[in-house]
Amino acid sequence: MSSDKQNNKNPMESVQSHDWNKERLEQLKQLMPDLFTNDGKLNINELKKVVDPKSVNETERYEFRWFGKSNAKREAFTPTDATLVYDEERSVNPAESENLIIEGENLAVLKLLSNNYREQVKCIYVDPPYNTGKDFVYSDKFNQDKKEYWEDAEITQNGFKIDTNTETDGRFHSNWLNMMYSRLLIARQLLRADGVIFISIDDNEVHHLRKLCDEVFGEENWLGTLIWKNATDNNPTQVAIEHEYVHVFCKTKESLESEWKNSLSDVKNRLIEIGNELISENENILQLQAKYTIWHKENKAYLWPLDRYKYIDLGGVYTGSQSVHNPGKEGYRYDIFHPETQEPCKEPLMGYRFPEETMMDLIEKDKIIFGDDESKIVELKVYAKDFSQKLSSVIELDGRLGAYDLKDLFKDSKRIFNNPKPIRFLDSLFPFVLKENDIVLDFFSGAGSTGHTILDLNSKDSGKRKFILVQLPEQTDEKSEAYKAGYKKISDITIERNKRVIEKIIKEKKEGQPDLFSKKEDEETQLKGLGFKVFKLKKSNFPRVEYAPDPEKSEEENIELLKKYIRDKEAQLVTAFNRDELITEILIKNGFKLNYTLTKQEEFKKDEVFLATDGDKETLICLDAPISDELVEYFKTHTGQKLIVLERALDTTKKWNLKHAMGDKFNAF
Secondary structure (H helix, E strand, C coil): CCHHHHHCCCHHHHHCCCCHHHHHHHHHHHHCHHHECCCCCECHHHHHHHHCHHHCCCCCCCCCCCCCHHHHHHHHCCCCCEEEEECCCCCECCCCCCCEEEECCHHHHHHHHHHHCCCCEEEEEECCCCCCCCCECCCCCCCCCCHHHHHCCCECCCCCCCECCCCCCCCHHHHHHHHHHHHHHHHHCCEEEEEEEEEEECCCCHHHHHHHHHHHHCHHHEEEEEEEECCCCCCCCCCCCCEEEEEEEECCHHHHHHHHHCCCHHHHHHHHHHHHHHHHHCCCHHHHHHHHHHHHHHHHHHHCCHHHCCEEECCEEEEEEHHHECCCCCCECCCCECCCCCCECCCCCCCECCCHHHHHHHHHCCCEECCCCCCCCCEEEEEHHHCCCCCCCEEECCCCHHHHHHHHHCCCCCCCCCCCCCHHHHHCCHHHCCCCCCEEEECCCCCCHHHHHHHHHHHHHCCCCEEEEEECCEECCCCCHHHHCCCCEHHHHHHHHHHHHHHHHHHHHHHCCCCCCCCHHHHHHHHHCCCEEEEEEEECCCCCCCCCCCCCCCHHHHHHHHHHHHHHHHHHCCCCCCHHHHHHHHHHCCCCCCCCEEEECCCCCCCCEEEEECCCCEEEEECCCCCCHHHHHHHHHCCCCCEEECHHHCCHHHHHHHHHHHHHHEEEC
16 A cells, blocks of 8 residues: 555554445445446436336436436447347358457447456557538337348448437437447447457547546546547638547556556566577667668568667667656757767757757767758667667557558559558557457457458567457448449458468568568467358347246237237247257357357267357256257256256146256256
8 A cells, every 4th residue: 555545544543343334335336336426426316227227217417417318328238139140151261260250230249248358458559530510320129020120231311220310409419428338338248357448439439438437437537638630621611620530448447557567567577588699699789770760661570669679789678768858948059979970969949858968978978869961850779678768658650541541451452441541640659558368359349450451560579469340231332332343341341451460471481581570389379260250130039038028018008919929939849940050059059159169979879969068157958859868867866067948848747857967067958
C-alpha cells in the first residue's frame, strides 16, 4: 500500500474487525459498475431491476438518461435464441488456427461468446457506425419468430429492420446510445481483469460515448482519450475537422497498472537481444551497423513505437530523442557546431534544455546524435535498454493509408471499402496492451483491419496473438465497387481480406530471405497457425424450452402461441438434424470455446460417442436417439467424465438412471 493511502486511512479501521459490507459492496461494483451512480453510490432501483424488474417503476432516475435505456440494459443480458454454425468452405487453415471471423448481428454473437470467452479477451477495439444522421442496420429484436432475420441471409431493407435515425428524429441520440449501451455492457463481460477497450468515435457522439463508458466501465477506469489527426481541412464549415477520437478504458485499473507499464517489454527485450547478438558476432562497427540496418528494415513494422530505434553501436540499439529541447519556456542559448560542416546546428525553438557545459559533456561522451548536416536539430542518444514510453494522446497519421492497405491486397478493385482503419493506426495501439498469446476482439470489424493488423504483427515477431472478428452480413450497395467485384456483403470483404493477407504473408515468407535470428521450426509453426475459422449466426436447432403467455397479446393470440410451441416440441422429436451444427450449439451453450476438437471414442460399439475438448473443458457427447441400454449401463459405473445426450434420446428410466449415477456430470440437452 502506498504511503498516501496509509496516511488517509481511517484510524478506527485498525481497531475494528473486517468490514465485510464494504468489501461486498466493492465486489459488486467491480462485477457490475453499471449499478452505481457516477459518484460511486449504489443505485437501489438499478439493483432491483436485476433482482425483480416488476418491482421497479420504469421512470428513469439515473444521472445520464435517455429514452429506452432500461430496455437496452435488459436486452443486453437477455439470453439469445441464436447459435453459430461452422462455415468450413470459407475458413482458411482452420485445423491449425484459433482465429475466428463470425458473420452475424453482433449483440447476439456477443451473448453467445460471453460464457465461452468470459474474462479471456485482453483487448477490444471497435470502430462503431458513427451517428451521422443516417439509418443504421442494427435492431436488437432478433428472436426465433422473426422470419425476416433468420431466413434472409442477405441483410436488406426489405428483409431486415433498419432503425430510423435521422437528425429530425427526436430520438436521434437515444437510438445510437441504445445500440452501443447493450453491446458495451455484454462486451465488458469478455474483458480480462487487466483488459483494455479502444473505441473510435467522431465529434457527433464523443461526449455521450464518454459518459456511457463511465457508466459501463466505471469512471475510475478511464485511461484517456486519444486524438487521431488523420486528415487536412476536409470540412466545408468554418472549423476544419481534421481528427477523430479514441476513448480508452480498462476493466480494472489496479489489475492493469503493472501490465501497462511492461506491455512493450517483449519487443524491447528483443531489440536488446538482437543488439547483443550482432555486437558479439561483428568486430567491425561498419559491418555491425550494416547488418542491423537490414534487420531493422525487415522488422520495423511490428516494432512501433520502437521502430525509431534505427541505429546501433557497441553500446547497443539506440534512437534519437528530442529531450534536448526546452519545453514550454525559454531555455539555454548557445551554438553547437556540426562535426562535418563546422557550421552551427539549428537551434530548438525554445532553446536547449541543458546548460552549455552539460551539452559539451554529452557530446564528448558520444551521447548526442547529429544529422547529416547542420540543418537538423541535434538529438539525445537513447538506448533501447533505457526505453520507457507512454501511449501518446495525439497520433498523427494520414487516414488515407487504410485505403492503400486494401489497394495492396485488392489490386483488381479500385475502392473495395470506404474509410477502413489503417493497420499502421492499430499498430500504434495494440503493442501497448497485447502480449504474444493474447486475444483481441472487434465486433464492428468492417473491412477486417484488426485481423490484418494481428496477422501482420504475428508475422513479424512470431507471436501467437489471436483475433475474433464479428461483422453483420450487411448488403453492399449495388452501385459500389465491392458489389461489382462480387462482394455482396460487407462480411464477404472481411473474410476475403484476411484470406489475402494470409496468402501474402505465406508467399513473402517462402520467397524472402530467412531471418537469421529466428528458428526455422518457429517459422514453420507460425505458418501453420495462419488461418481462421468462419462461423455464421443462425436460428437455434431447439425450440424454446418453456412457454409463457405474453401479457401484451390477447387470449386468442396466446392460445395460438401455445399451439405453435406444442407443434415445435413435437417436431423436435422427429425432425432430422445436422449433427455437426447440433454439436456446435450444444457445446457453445455449455461454455465451450469455438476451438473445440472432437475425437470419436471407438470403445463404444453401439453408440456414436465423441470426446469434445477446448483445452480447458471436456465432455463426452452422444447424439444417438435413442441411446442404447449398454451406454446407460456403462455410465452407471463410469462416472468420472461428463456426458451430454439429447433429451429426446431418453425414456424416463434411462434419464433417472443416468442422473442418479452421474449427478451434475450428466446433461440431457
